[in-house]
Amino acid sequence: FQIDQPDTARRRSPLSRRKLRLVTDYIDAHCLDRIRLADLAALTGLSETAMSHAFKAATGVPPHRWQMQARVDRAKAMMARDAASLGDIAEATGFFDQAHLTRVFKSIVGVTPGAWMRSTSRQ
Structure with a gap:
């Protein structure tokens, strides 16, 4: 799955490229498991809600869709x-x-x- 959002969407996201890559790599590696939003939030240092919104702003899709x-x-x-x-x-x-x-x-x-x-x- 590729991140196709324009640069403006990524700039508005509080997720740095490094943290976004951490989250996407984690989801890709654990996609067969039940992934909790709390686990993804812990990777980023954001609250669950903030991480979910930031992820969608950066990728165009919510974490579950990814x-x-x-x-x-x-x-x-x-x-x-x-x-x-x-x-x-x-x-x-x-x-x-x-x-x-x-x-x-x-x-x-x-x-x-x-x-x-x-x-x-x-x-």
Whole structure:
């Protein structure tokens, strides 16, 4: 997941680039776990509310959405290389079930996992 916000958004954020990188690296490394906002706030020295607002100002998405994107990225990698079922992929990537994976995947990617797999297999 990339940070695509304009420089003005980053300037308004109380998160330095270093602290933002700490948080994004932590989320990416622990995306399969339940991440508490308190843990992310502790990395930055900000309150939970301030950290959440600063993160969104810097990245354009809240921390939970960043985590879901990281999970979707892992699911895409598994779908591209494995013949595992969507249920198995959902379980392996931290989603509650296949329906949860499908809902989140579609909200982030714009298509269902099945449609994404069909489109990538044609390329």
